[in-house]
Amino acid sequence: MIQTGTKTLPLVNAFTVDVEDYFHVALFERHVAKDRWATMEQRVEKNTDRILAMLGQKGICATFFILGWVAQRFPDLVRRIATQGHEIASHGMQHVRVTQQSPEEFFQDALACKHLLENISGQPVLGYRASTYSIGRDNLWALDALAKAGYGYSSSIYPIRHDLYGWPEAPRFAFHPRHGGTEGDGLLEIPVSTLEWFGHRVPCGGGGYFRLYPLAFSLWALHHLNVKEGKSAVFFLHPWELDPGQPRLKNLPMKVRFRHYLNLEKMEARLERLLASFRWDRMDRVFADRLGVEKKI
Secondary structure (H helix, E strand, C coil), rough: CCCCCCHHHHCCCEEEEEEEHHCCCCHHHHCCHHHHHHCCCCCHHHHHHHHHHHHEEEHHCCCCECCCCHHHHHHHHHHHHHHHEEEECCCCCCCCHHHHHCCHHHHHHHHHHHHHHHHHHCCCCCCCCCCHHHHHHHHCCCHHHHHHHCEEECHHHHHHHHCCCCCCCCCCCCCEEHCCCCCCCCCCCCCCCCEEEEEEEEEEEEEEEHHHHHHHHHHHHHHHHHHCCCCCCCCCCHHHCCCCCCCCCCCCCCCHHHHHHHHHHHHHHHHHHHHCCCCCECCCHHHHHHHCCCCCE
């Protein structure tokens, strides 16, 4: 039986939110052109506020990787996130995958988003998460660009095999990709959580997998990371995942519909259970020792 409740689990895990709207997702790239974004029904503010309310009720602080496009249109949302004690982090300006940018384009995008979020929130931005986890073996130059732009850590490498992203040979836990792994003073990469299970690497850090798997498996997997492996988990979700009433796009391929709309109506109850079952905090505090920052952030 899985033990739940913060009293039995001493490790603190990182809870993260990728603040983007339903039409920003990579699965919709071929179906919603960027010049249509401004004409779409905007639901990100309301859905993010729902997450803020859930976290506030439980006294949990989290890290919000905010898309610059969203911050430009909803600066008060960024300020609310910051004033409630959460970490402001960057998700880039336009939700363009790193694999679709030149090194200079990527650097300028990451720098612009950092400056934008810092100017709105009044707090430093240390963290970055690439659109669709699009940093991997073949574009590690992006980590050098992030360091140059002044970031302290990235959560952009997903150490799994996937049709849209992934570097399955990458380490499962926080490492310095440009300095030989665990040592060095380069940018710290903090992957989303995975589990080694019967010889396979299984993603267990949230998103669509949290909606796909039975809740009992997700709880067991994070408990295993905390208790058996002695590691803090990194979990993520998107605000639109708590919104079963979001507009349903027409003429989507069946695979895309399945991935995006699966179990949206169950997500809020599952999230309530998850938040109550483990200890959670911001990325910069969970990994403060590795980042060399003060825990009293």
